Amino acid sequence: MFWDRFDGVRDNLMVTPLEKARRDPNSMKARILDSARKLFGENGYSGTTTRMIAKAVGIDISTLYYHWGEKADLYDAVLMATQEGLKQQLKNIEKVIHGKPLPERLEIAINMSCDYLSQNPEITNLILLNYFTNSQNGDIPNFNFIDIISDIAISMGLAMDKDKITKQAKARVMAVMLSLFNFIAGKKFLSPIIGAGSEEYLSVVKETLNFILIPAFIQGKNETL
């Protein structure tokens, strides 16, 4: 019986399903999570069925439900994993730009972010789709934006204390993020409109972001927020 097994703490007792999946990237849990992330990113929550995910992994839906339970729970885990990856990437950028003057900091940050996000396009899709559909639909789990916004605000020198960030500063960071995310997430839609090929698109985006953001934040540097 299970209560006979007192030989120490069973290590997955206090471990979240997401963490369990991350420990072994080849586990069924992790494979499902990967496919789910891709598909949710492509089609959104209601546009993605559990059968689509199961088929992508090559398993039966009941196996999926065995590992992750409800569809909403799986989606929640996908958002968590995405969020973690993004935060990790922000830390990497922070390391590189630390100490440098603001214009250079911005340029490097834009450059690195563009590269990272365009190499993992499902991230921006996932976040933006979530925040659109979720702004109206309360029963879908939602992405935690505020942490990331705060981190960036501090990194960009718009605030000192994580708890004392002005509305204006948050809004400015948000504008930056939204532009960037939209350009990446909407690549397939926007690149034909702009009339640029895949490689050219990324450089046009970088140039545009630099064009728009750098003068604003240089000018506003000494402004009181």
Add this chain to the structure above:
Amino acid sequence: MFWDRFDGVRDNLMVTPLEKARRDPNSMKARILDSARKLFGENGYSGTTTRMIAKAVGIDISTLYYHWGEKADLYDAVLMATQEGLKQQLKNIEKVIHGKPLPERLEIAINMSCDYLSQNPEITNLILLNYFTNSQNGDIPNFNFIDIISDIAISMGLAMDKDKITKQAKARVMAVMLSLFNFIAGKKFLSPIIGAGSEEYLSVVKETLNFILIPAFIQGKNETL
């Protein structure tokens, strides 16, 4: 029999369903279109069912199908109507700002656009949701962005000829639009993050857009695109 009626051209022979609906705003067609626009804007294409729309109008689904046929056709009409409204509003703005110097033009355009879009929030939702889901899903009708982009580019003095707009100019206009659209569409999601109430939110957004866009486009005014 219908072929006996040769008393002139029957005027709705060459009339699109959308136009027919616009002629009489109280017609069933128009009422369905209105509810559909609202719901598609709130929940996206796959998140909105024909039954939801019918229920909102207070009719049976078969009545809806009688008037609009396939769900995709109705969605298409919704996008068309939205697009027309947006273009009309752009013309209004153009009239007001015509002849004024660039910084003022930008400020007025931002101001008017913000007001218009926040009074018709389903517009931005519709467009953004469409462009996200459609960037991957080809069988859903899609919004015609390029016309609007071109109009704005000319109005902002980034180009002279509608057929000769550089990639950079298009990208810059797009960045402006995307920021604005996202702030409006994401109001419910973003305002708690910023920490602003409903009225305050709009003014913070306007301020932020001015802060970011005006220096960029002033600086870049004499640049060769």
Add this chain to the structure above:
DNA sequence: TATTTTCTCCATCAATTGATGCAAACATGT
């Protein structure tokens, strides 16, 4: 009024959806 056309709703369809029960397969330790 009579007839034709336009409209509305009920009932129903097949396909798809999220979700589960159960038995067989697999692994793991004794």
Add this chain to the structure above:
DNA sequence: ACATGTTTGCATCAATTGATGGAGAAAATA
């Protein structure tokens, strides 16, 4: 080999989806 718990897939469920046929009501036409 045995008993244990862990995975997996088949079959199936009720609910929901987009969509239609047909009967009758309403409106227009004669």
